[in-house]
Amino acid sequence: MASVSTNQFKGGLKFMLDGDPCSILENELVKPGKGQAFNRVKFRNLKTGRVNERTFKSGDSVESADVMEIELEYSYTDGEFWYFMDPETFEQHAADANAIEDCKKWLKEQYVYTVTQWNGSPLLVTAPNFVNLTVTDTDPGLKGDTAGTGGKPATLETGAVVRVPLFMNIGDLLRIDTRSGEYVERAKA
Amino acid sequence: MTTSWKPTADITTLKRRAQYLADVRLFFAERGVWEVETPILSPAAPTAPYLDSFATDYTPIGTQVKQTHYLQTSPEFSMKRLLAAESGSIYQIARVFRNGEQGRLHSPEFTMLEWYRTELTLNQLMDEVNALLQQVFNFQPVSRLSYRGIFEFYLKINVFNCTDEVIKQCAIQRIKGLPEGLDMDRDGWLELLMSYIIEPRLAAMKLPLFIYDFPASQAQLAKIKKDSVGNKVADRFELYIDGVELANGYKELLDADELRQRFESDNQQRQQQNKPEIPLDENLLAAMQSGLPECSGVALGLDRLIMLVLDKQAINQVQSFSFEHA
Numbered sequence: 001m002a003s004v005s006t007n008q009f010k011g012g013l014k015f016m017l018d019g020d021p022c023s024i025l026e027n028e029l030v031k032p033g034k035g036q037a038f039n040r041v042k043f044r045n046l047k048t049g050r051v052n053e054r055t056f057k058s059g060d061s062v063e064s065a066d067v068m069e070i071e072l073e074y075s076y077t078d079g080e081f082w083y084f085m086d087p088e089t090f091e092q093h094a095a096d097a098n099a100i101e102d103c104k105k106w107l108k109e110q111y112v113y114t115v116t117q118w119n120g121s122p123l124l125v126t127a128p129n130f131v132n133l134t135v136t137d138t139d140p141g142l143k144g145d146t147a148g149t150g151g152k153p154a155t156l157e158t159g160a161v162v163r164v165p166l167f168m169n170i171g172d173l174l175r176i177d178t179r180s181g182e183y184v185e186r187a188k189a
Numbered sequence: 190m191t192t193s194w195k196p197t198a199d200i201t202t203l204k205r206r207a208q209y210l211a212d213v214r215l216f217f218a219e220r221g222v223w224e225v226e227t228p229i230l231s232p233a234a235p236t237a238p239y240l241d242s243f244a245t246d247y248t249p250i251g252t253q254v255k256q257t258h259y260l261q262t263s264p265e266f267s268m269k270r271l272l273a274a275e276s277g278s279i280y281q282i283a284r285v286f287r288n289g290e291q292g293r294l295h296s297p298e299f300t301m302l303e304w305y306r307t308e309l310t311l312n313q314l315m316d317e318v319n320a321l322l323q324q325v326f327n328f329q330p331v332s333r334l335s336y337r338g339i340f341e342f343y344l345k346i347n348v349f350n351c352t353d354e355v356i357k358q359c360a361i362q363r364i365k366g367l368p369e370g371l372d373m374d375r376d377g378w379l380e381l382l383m384s385y386i387i388e389p390r391l392a393a394m395k396l397p398l399f400i401y402d403f404p405a406s407q408a409q410l411a412k413i414k415k416d417s418v419g420n421k422v423a424d425r426f427e428l429y430i431d432g433v434e435l436a437n438g439y440k441e442l443l444d445a446d447e448l449r450q451r452f453e454s455d456n457q458q459r460q461q462q463n464k465p466e467i468p469l470d471e472n473l474l475a476a477m478q479s480g481l482p483e484c485s486g487v488a489l490g491l492d493r494l495i496m497l498v499l500d501k502q503a504i505n506q507v508q509s510f511s512f513e514h515a
Contacts, residue, residue, distance in 0.1 A: 007289075027292075028292055028293055029290065029291065029292030029293075029294075029295050030384050030385075031239075031290060031295060032380035032381060032383055032384040033376070033380040033383070033407060034237050034238075034239055034240065034380075034407070034409060035239055035373075035376065035377050035380040035381075036239050036373075036377065037239065037289070037290070038381075040385075052366065053365060053366045054366035055364070055366050055367050055368060056368060057368055057371075058289075060368070
């Protein structure tokens with residue numbers, strides 16, 4: 001495996017730390033007084049999703065991580081694995097429960113997801129920023145309440161529950177921001 | 190790939206930078222401190238173990254001779270030769286070079302404002318830095334606290350009488366994610382605590398501060414004296430604004446023999462680290478031998494200062510073309 005020196009550190013660089021693939025968020029040169037230099041690195045552990053900090057002596061090397069991000073279309077699940085397809089080659093990639101944990105409630109067939117692969121297998125699946133999902137269950141709509149004050153919970157086709165305005169009904173298609181998990185607007189079918 | 194030729198700072202920023210430079214020159218003109226220019230290339234360089242000069246070769250036309258010359262890391266040595274030649278108080282806005290240093294607050298090439306005042310004490314020089322910051326850059330007045338005081342305040346340790354081990358353990362407990370088995374001397378750990386613990390707190394408090402009376406082992410080119418409680422300290426200050434180290438001032442060491450010893454001990458450290466030894470600046474040593482007047486001097490990073498005053502996040506945002514886009 002190739003190694004990378006601290007002088008190549010920058011945001012987005014993928015490297016191995018304690019056996020886990022990590023991605024650099026911030027890298028700062030620390031050169032205190034007349035002393036030796038360090039690189040202070042903020043990174044995300046791509047396996048656990050946790051953000052942490054580590055200091056390296058400038059000039060030290062770390063192992064680079066064979067991590068790639070690809071865009072794949074969600075196909076189906078057999079309960080154990082979630083299958084994603086490359087829209088060009090039709091190649092299938094199976095992601096396990098850990099990999100889809102964060103975006104499970106936004107998974108809809110034929111939507112394209114960003115799949116982070118490590119050593120060729122899906123490590124993390126990230127939802128697009130916005131998805132359109134149909135309401136499958138909510139209290140009956142209140143006509144006339146278009147101000148959207150208050151709101152009510154609605155269950156969507158993927159099982160996600162979001163807060164929606166009172167006038168929404170079962171069967172309505174909604175645009176959802178997956179980063180905040182919030183309703184944005186009524187979507188056009 | 191469409192914008193790479195463009196300046197890293199916007200034109201409005203660069204015009205404001207030009208105005209600040211003009212105002213700095215006016216500030217010194219009014220005080221009778223004159224502007225000097227000194228060589229950027231020299232066959233000698235500073236010996237400090239963690240300061241790497243760029244080196245290049247001078248080759249007289251028609252020869253294969255290579256004479257190593259270093260790009261200055263600060264104009265200090267030649268300015269002191271002017272002082273020894275009875276220049277009186279002088280300043281310089283100089284381009285300086287430090288190999289390998291690049292980051293949000295570092296650039297291998299940057300602009301330094303350096304000045305020397307004959308007959309001013311270090312306290313009076315701090316007053317002058319304060320006046321410059323207020324008059325030209327519109328900053329609030331800078332407070333003062335000793336090195337001992339700041340470590341007592343934030344870390345509850347007395348840096349002059351606690352053991353090396355206490356300082357090391359303090360750093361290991363307070364700073365997360367340090368390399369395992371990190372081995373450094375007392376000053377190394379102190380500097381790490383300063384960078385990781387104290388500077389962020391100064392930044393959070395928005396407290397501009399002079400820190401003075403450094404441990405004697407961090408004297409560099411400053412005189413050593415006794416503080417009010419009898420500790421041996423370096424007569425030196427550093428200026429921090431928003432947690433950013435901006436300037437370094439000395440009551441200048443005048444003793445040529447002591448300076449030679451400091452240079453030689455630096456070169457020994459370099460040898461231990463398999464770094465090339467640096468030729469001593471014999472011209473500087475000779476000037477000091479003939480007599481450097483009592484003086485105080487300070488070097489201030491102008492890019493960092495302009496970055497702070499214009500509320501930018503990185504020094505490349507106040508440089509016309511940053512190192513990566515030069």
